[in-house]
Amino acid sequence: MAAPGVKLFGGYAYAKSGKVATDGLTTRSINNLVARLGEQVDVKGLSPHDLRHYWATTAINKGTDVKSLQQAGGWNSPYMPLRYAEESEIANEGVKL
Numbered sequence: 001m002a003a004p005g006v007k008l009f010g011g012y013a014y015a016k017s018g019k020v021a022t023d024g025l026t027t028r029s030i031n032n033l034v035a036r037l038g039e040q041v042d043v044k045g046l047s048p049h050d051l052r053h054y055w056a057t058t059a060i061n062k063g064t065d066v067k068s069l070q071q072a073g074g075w076n077s078p079y080m081p082l083r084y085a086e087e088s089e090i091a092n093e094g095v096k097l
Helices: 027-040 048-061 066-073 079-091
Strands: none
Touching: 027 048, 048 066, 048 079, 066 079
């Protein structure tokens, strides 16, 4: 675990310009980093939101209850976790394993 104040990604290159930043990650740089990492494994257009969606969907599919997912995901209401649960039910409708 890093000490408080230590920048875990404090010397990364911007995706397009290649300029090295030393001020930590911004929202844009995180988006670019995730997209670049996705391209390295042949997943075009990967975004942090895709990762969050995958995380929440997997948690629901493995039996995480909505309240626990809400707390872990930092949502103020159960609306979003319930959407992931509903989408999972619809996606698996008729599937026999």
